[in-house]
């Protein structure tokens with residue numbers, strides 16, 4: 001019973017983390033993967049489906065969409081431009097950020113399965129949690145590649161970029177899903193063994 005609840009709780013925690021990372025800028029400017037402070041007191045906050053310029057007197061954000069021109073924004077704030085090949089690669093990587101929403105959705109399905117299952121159903125919940133782990137890990141690698149490249153470039157060209165809260169949430173979600181998948185599978189195995197033992201004891205097996 002304990003392992004069963006631990007697995008379900010871990011899936012829930014990862015799901016919540018991925019939902020928060022999914023509603024990053026431009027939906028919620030304060031949740032970002034990377035931010036760059038500007039000299040005028042504003043800061044640019046890059047999220048999964050766009051970005052915001054956060055100012056003391058209000059935010060101005062891009063529309064929500066798959067993929068955005070991150071390199072253009074870097075030159076717009078006065079940092080040396082990326083070359084066009086790099087800019088195209090970075091744009092391609094921003095399109096893959098939709099995997100955050102997909103990982104959140106798959107975790108949600110794993111959560112529903114874990115809540116609605118008993119015994120063998122947990123094996124299925126565990127498999128779906130493992131799939132969510134794979135997607136979350138893939139997007140975490142993309143996050144660190146994309147935002148790490150931009151951070152390195154900004155830092156080398158007179159700016160100073162900082163990883164935001166969302167990137168650590170995705171890292172935490174990926175680790176959590178790994179253990180969630182194991183704990184849920186464990187619940188399935190021990191649950192089945194217990195049932196068999198109970199049946200044997202009552203003589204119905």
Ligand SMILES: *[C@@H]1O[C@H](CO)[C@@H](O)[C@H](O)[C@H]1NC(C)=O
Pocket residue numbers: 038040041042053055056076077
């Ligand atoms: C600071 O500069 C950025 C772009 O250069 C601009 O979008 C933003 O509105 C400015 N902030 C303030 C407070 O003037």
